[in-house]
Amino acid sequence: MILKPLLFCLILLITFSIKLASQSLDAEILRYTTLCDVDKEKLTITDSITIQINNRAGDKYTNISIPYSKLEKVSAIEAWIEESNGNVVRNLKKSDISDRSAVSENSLYEDDFIKCFQLKHNIYPYKVTYTYQTICKNYIIISSWTPVIYDKIPTRNARLKIQFPKGFEYSKYSTNTSDFRKDSTEANIILEWAASYPNPIEPEIFSQPNDFKPSVLVTPVYFKYGVEGSSKDWISYGNWQYKLLQNLDVLPEEEKKTISELVKGITDKREIIKTLYHYLQDNTRYINISIGIGGLKPYPASYVALNKYGDCKALTNYMKAILNYVGIESFYTKVKASEQPQNILKSIAGPQFNHVVLAIPLMNDTIWLENTDNANPFDYMGSFTQNRDAFLVSKDKSKFVRIPALKSKDNQSSFKLDFDLSTTESSNVTIHSTFRGSGFEVFNQLHNEYNDDEKDKIFRSYLPFDNYEVIKWELVRENRDTAKIGLNVNLNLSKFLKPLGSDYYLTLFPCRIPLFTVPSNRKLPVILPFPICNSDTLMYNIPVDYELKNKPDTFSLKTKYGNYELQLNIINGKIYAIKHFELYSASYSIAEYPDFYSFIKSVNEIDRMNLVLKRQL
Structure with a gap:
């Protein structure tokens, strides 16, 4: 059969596009199969994975680690490298496999181990295939399966197959899988799922990417794990x-x-x-x-x-x-x-x-x-x-x-900043801040678990200033059962006031608003697990012979997503800015995200406004 020219061109274009997409990836999982064979005495799991390495950056995926424990024995490890033409250029040897403990940080001892090896080639693309078998004598889960082996690369084709003896009672749940089949033989029941992960999900601020990944959970109704x-x-x-x-x-x-x-x-x-x-x-x-x-x-x-x-x-x-x-x-x-x-x-x-x-x-x-x-x-x-x-x-x-959920008052950060502004020398700022909730947890951990050098490095990375000199800083906690911690800081700020012709300007101290991306880039719903609440009082001592050029104003935004208020006043040669920002704990769909982002954008535009100081006549 002769293809029509237009159809032939279309097929070529699709094939070329797929090749280009693959070439832009460092690596990809071409096939991933898992077979679970269940009987009354044990669970035998056989995994087989083929990874295609497309370039040198993808070589990191050739470092293979297979976990096991004294309750989950691993055996029958085989692996090999194929070139793009299908030729096998290397097979894994037993001497290539090393064992090491999987003891993690803060662990005295774990009964977990890793068998690891690397199979790497120098002609791209190439494929690494490895298979292994895990035998579990005691088990409480038959399979907690997902086709996602690596979050950042796709899985093209994956299958899970579970074989039970007839009469074996089980529970199952699956989501985002493309196909499910149930079959039987004279002795067994067979369950089979197909899935893929073609487009790796990038994590986003306040999102739950795992909700959108394919997964299967299968458990035995009756088991013996420690006790029946x-x-x-x-x-x-x-x-x-x-x-x-x-x-x-x-x-x-x-x-x-x-x-x-x-x-x-x-x-x-x-x-x-x-x-x-x-x-x-x-x-x-x-x-x-x-x-x-x-x-x-x-x-x-x-x-x-x-x-x-x-x-x-x-x-x-x-x-x-x-x-x-x-x-x-x-x-x-x-x-x-x-x-x-x-x-x-x-x-x-x-x-x-x-x-x-x-x-x-x-x-x-x-x-x-x-x-x-x-x-x-x-x-x-x-x-x-x-x-x-x-x-x-x-x-x-x-x-x-x-x-119980954290309330606004439980997850609030409050800043009181006193700026002594200067047009000729460094400006000085004194900061008294209080953190509750997630902020408290970060600074309380910093206070208790790090040495002085580490504390200082982490503290400096937190400061929203350029060109500063730290005079002193300290963390203060009232007592062990108060869920708040104070941070007191004294800084000299070089070139804090920026020249603007014959005038000077400064940007208001920011209200620590989360960095959300524009709607065209957001892929996942927003899920705020707790309210975010920030309240600041800023005082700017205006230099002698200067005054505020732009008229102070009051801003207030109240929406279903949160609220923001800014009050500006001038009292005795000082600018007072009082801010309050709150995001409510809630979930917002992608369809609703543009409106949510519009609120965030409006707050950012107001929150970082510039104040201009002019010389008095």
Whole structure:
């Protein structure tokens, strides 16, 4: 059959466009297949990945790491390099594979390891294919799968295939997959999904890119992981976690004596909890320990009492044991900690969490304890755990609870700046600022976890000035249970006043408005997990013989997205600018983003206005 010239040209153009697109990529996943073979005794997973390396910059993707643990054995590793013509130019040798521990920062010991190797070629493009098998003797998840191996490069074709024996009970959930098939043989049920990731999603400020990636979650309804359990519903899953915690709350006798002395004479329950929380903070430290089923089962309270360290599970279990000893009920509560709250799939019960905190019902309130941070205020849930569902573990009564959201007053930064302006010398500025919420967390961590040189470097990167000299600066925290921190700074600013003919001008100190991109570039919805609130008082001492040229004005913007106010006054030769900016906690679709951005743009135009000073006649 002879193709018509126009159709032939069109095919050539499409083919050429695809080649150009590929050539512009450093690398791409051409094929990714996962086969999960389930039986009553074990789960066998076989993965096969083919990566095409298009240029020298893509060579970094030839560093292959395969994770495993004592519970998840890896074997049958094979790999090879193919040139574009299909010729195999190199096969992986056993001697090319190295083993190393996957112990991460803040970890004493992890039962996690990595098999790693590199297969690299010097003629582009070339393909690296590798396959391996993972055998799990105990498992609580059959597959938590996505075709996204690397966030920044595409995956062209991916398939997940799961094979169960007939009668095996399971739960499944999938999103953004292109095809699903269910089949059966005489002995097995077969599930198969197809997916791709053709256009890598760039992360954007206040977005949740994972919501738009293909994913599949499959879990067994009945399992044995430490102890026998079920995920047929959340009550059952909670009972499994409850059983896993049994007999881990026994305290040494010496520890009991110490606790009794600490709370002696205190009758108010809240004060008892606070005293014991301070004891935890002052006498333990966070170190990750993950061995055996350590990802889900904490070390005993006696271990923490003796060694004075633990991970989030161990420290929370220890705090729970301390409170239980003095007769105060508390609940081990699992949460998915992240800057952007991640949705929990409530249709599938199972391990969708990465952190543990303690919930303590008290009268008509609940006290929340973050047990891994020695400088965390009492009853303070930070930006990584606030405003989301958490799973409270209780025998036969496990349930989802809501961790309270930060309010405007809880996430506010306030600045008071006093400028002494000069047209001939450096201008001086004194800054008194207070941070709450996410700002408090950043500066509190800076205050407690960094040496002086690191503190100074990070502090200087925060200053919104050019050509300055730091005279002095300090961080001030009133007390350990106040969720705010102060930053006091004194600076000399060189050439702060800019000449404008015979006049001078300055730009108002900015109100720390998040940097949102223009609507044509925004791809993902905006999700603000907490309100952003900034309030500033600026005082500019005008140089002698000068006055403000442009007339002060008042601006006010009130929208569904937030509000902004600016008041300008001149009193006794000084310019006073009072600002307030707030973005509300909410989600905004791409369709609504232009209106949202319009508000941000209007605020930016007003907020950084120039003030012109002219010489008095």
